[in-house]
Amino acid sequence: MDKYLGKKLDGRYEIMEIIGIGGMANVYKAYDTIEERIVAVKILREEYMDNADMRRRFKNESKAMAVLNHPNIMRVYDVSFSDRLQSIVMEFIDGITLKEYIEQEKVLKWKEAVHFTVQILRALQHAHDKGIVHRDIKPQNIMLLSDGTIKITDFGIARFARSETRTLTDKAIGSVHYISPEQAAGDTIDARTDIYSVGVMLYEMLTGKVPFEADTPVSVALKQIQSKAVLPREVNPSIPEGLQEITMHAMEKDAGKRYQSAAQMLRDIDEFKRDPSISFEYKYLSAPLAHDDSKYSDAIQNARRGKKEKKKKDKPRRAPVIPVLAGVTAAFVIVSAAFIGWMIYLNNPFASVEDKKVPNLVGEKYDVVRVSPKYEEFEIVPEDDPVYNTDYDKGVIYEQSPKEGTTVKVGSEIRVKISKGKQMVTLPDFSGQDYEQVVAKLTEWGLTADPKQMYSDTVPAGSVVQTIPSEGDQVAAGDIVTVYKSMGREEKLVTVPPLEGISLDDAKLLLQQRSLLVGKITYDEDYEDEAMNGLVVSQSPAEDSQVSPRTPVDITIAGTAESNKRLRLIIPLPAGVDRMVEMTATQDGTEVQKETVNPAELGRWPAYFTGEGYASVKIYFDGELYQVYDLDFDENGYYLLDDYSSDFAE
Incomplete structure (x- = not known):
């Protein structure tokens, strides 16, 4: 048997059962007696207590999880590291x-x-x-x-x-x-x-x-x-x-x-x-080659040679003015062609602007992107003012246009949307408020309510007992807030007492002491044992049944309702008599009860009488008169007339 089962760790964690066996540690289901909740306790296995690497890994796990607080990460409540035991107390997950x-x-x-x-x-x-x-x-x-x-x-x-x-x-x-x-x-x-x-x-x-x-x-x-x-x-x-x-x-x-x-x-x-039909085109194609500008240089040189050859062609003989004008014109053409060629050579307007793949900017800090040499070939422009975003931290780009991988010209504009971070909400104290209204308020704030139920002695059913995170904690839109709804006071079951053989009054008193109610009372006129007349002969639920408080218990009494006016006398016995004696009770001269008892052990002897109006009762101690009473059944009372009990002390 596992040595931790049934033990209480650190004076508060009651180990209930083992729920997982791992390579370096075992996990147990336990009850936290202080927080009154079920937890999981991870304990480093004994054979690794002297293994420094295993101990380091175990501590590292608690160190890592202790700094994390997220609804999708198992929470750590407590840790314990000693030479005798290394344990991590965590959230219990039933799944x-x-x-x-x-x-x-x-x-x-x-x-x-x-x-x-x-x-x-x-x-x-x-x-x-x-x-x-x-x-x-x-x-x-x-x-x-x-x-x-x-x-x-x-x-x-x-x-x-x-x-x-x-x-x-x-x-x-x-x-x-x-x-x-x-x-x-x-x-x-x-x-x-x-x-x-x-x-x-x-x-x-x-x-x-x-x-x-x-x-x-x-x-x-x-x-x-x-x-x-x-x-x-x-x-x-x-x-x-x-x-x-x-x-x-x-x-x-x-x-x-x-x-x-x-x-x-x-x-x-x-x-x-x-858009489930979307395609992201993660293909990683090679960029196209830049245009070869040499052909444009060749074209310019050919054009110049053509002009010179044209100049050398024979011209018709003209008047002297014509050659001069022709020479001026030719000179102008040559100079203009040379100037145009030089500008073409310098600026190369026939060359194509280089194409580039749009980089992925989503998830990057905008302040870093806009000054980074890595993105200097593009113009990064914010599209709108930053807005709250559940999935991205403040200042981080969460959307871009064009998308990553799109082919554009160098110098093209990339428009981006920037996150303002998660919109934080400070939780108020919701305890005692209506559960449905609290859930509606959390939904209005963009939070997700995770409903739970628990008993509470102070918060009425249907109201909020507590939330996790709790009052004063900050949460972001999209976070989960666990809301505990009260089921009212927890009613623990009670045990139905045995009622058979006692009077109706005693039965009522006993049920009252157990927080139970008297149910239907039935009389059995044909009950055979006359000695049980006026006493309980059956009950429902039966004795030792486990029922909720205030459960009615039905009772059946021997005899009729009219004949069941019943009185009980408690007769004090001499404490010094430590032997068996015979106690007898008569009603109007008729013996109605006889019993052998030890006064020192019993202390008091109960005697029961049934009738109407008045009756004379005598009590005998070993056959000798002990006490005399008058009974009043109508008023449910009695009067002690004579008392000789002091004569029987030993």
């Missing part, structure tokens, strides 16, 4: 892995694959903005909830790209079916590695198979570096052309030709969702 879902469905519908991919890219964009590269993106590390929400897990080999630059080792490499070519080759990696892995997952969701298979992991890694994947539409012709282009563009071998950020890939997916 299956994306890998299990793909294996179950075989091939996903393209709309569903896009829905999952968008969530993954948004989560990765958040991580990349924090300087974190996951490095092990695969469907086994993607959790899928029943409502279609995606959660990225397992940042065990993640790297802080801004704080350290490392190349891969065998111990740090991700799953070979999803790693990028640069990762497989052991080169330095960046956020584009995660983009490649997303492309592989999208390929698998659309086709039902990974792009590269081989007998050994090394062979698969080599294919990632060298081989070109079969186009998805050749495996599944129903895939739209534009979505195939997005998939293959994400899987470019050369990271420089790949999507440069998650935001860029989200941009294309957004355009594809608006």
Whole structure:
């Protein structure tokens, strides 16, 4: 048996069951007794406690996840690192892995694959903005909830790209079916590695198979570096052309030709969702050759030679004035031709302006683009004032015209749209407000309400108990806000007590003590045992039943309602008598009850009487008169007339 099951870690996490066994750690389902919620506790396996590399990876995972706060990334609540135990307390996710879902469905519908991919890219964009590269993106590390929400897990080999630059080792490499070519080759990696892995997952969701298979992991890694994947539409012709282009563009071998950020890939997916027939034309054709200007020089030289030859032709004899005018004209023509030729030589108006491919500016900072020598051959012009955009940070270009890859002349204008960043909203305190009104307000602000329910002793049913994020937290348009709706006070079940053999009054008192109600009262005139007359002989629900508070309990009483005026006397017994004695009760001279008891143990003896009007009752202790009472059944009272109990003390 696992040694952690049934234990309480750090005085608050009650380990309930094991829910996952990994290569370096096991994951347990636990109950947080302080926050009163179910959590997942990841514990480094005991055999790796002395392994410095494993301990580093485990701490690195908690370090990476601790700085992330995104609805599509599993949250970390607490960490504990000691020589005895290393654990990470995380959000508990009740779902299956994306890998299990793909294996179950075989091939996903393209709309569903896009829905999952968008969530993954948004989560990765958040991580990349924090300087974190996951490095092990695969469907086994993607959790899928029943409502279609995606959660990225397992940042065990993640790297802080801004704080350290490392190349891969065998111990740090991700799953070979999803790693990028640069990762497989052991080169330095960046956020584009995660983009490649997303492309592989999208390929698998659309086709039902990974792009590269081989007998050994090394062979698969080599294919990632060298081989070109079969186009998805050749495996599944129903895939739209534009979505195939997005998939293959994400899987470019050369990271420089790949999507440069998650935001860029989200941009294309957004355009594809608006127009599924779109084609992005990611073809990478060579630029056309520049025109050869030598032919224009040859034409100019030939023209000059023609003028000189024409001058040498024989002219008819004319009057002396004519040759002079002709000479002036010829000189003017020669000078003009020479001037024109010289200007042609200098300016070359017959040469074509060079063509250029439009670069991809989406995802780039506008302030960087407008001064970068890389884009000096184009005129970058903002189309409008910046506007709020869910997917792009402030100052980042989110749309351009013409689009990337379009062939234009050098010096052409590229109009761009610039993001104002996400529109942030500071959440107020919604607790106690009507749930439907709160959801409507969040929708109005561009937020998505994730409904949950919980019991509350203080908030009435139908009102909001709390939200996550909570009061004072800032969220952006498109973010998910979990809204907890009150189900009212939680009613715990109570146990129905045994009522048979006691009076109606006692039954009522006992039910009241258990927060239960007296239901229908029925009298059984034909009950055979006269000794039970006036007592409960059956009940419903039966004793020991588990019911909600204020549940009515039906009772059946022996006899008739008229004959069931019943009184109970509690007879005090001498505490010093520690032996068995016989107690007897008579009503109007008739014995109605006899019982052998030990006064020292019992303390008090209950005696029951049934009748109408007045009755005389005598109590006997081992056959000797002990007490005398008058009973008033109509008033449900009694009077002690004579008391000889002090004579029986020992």
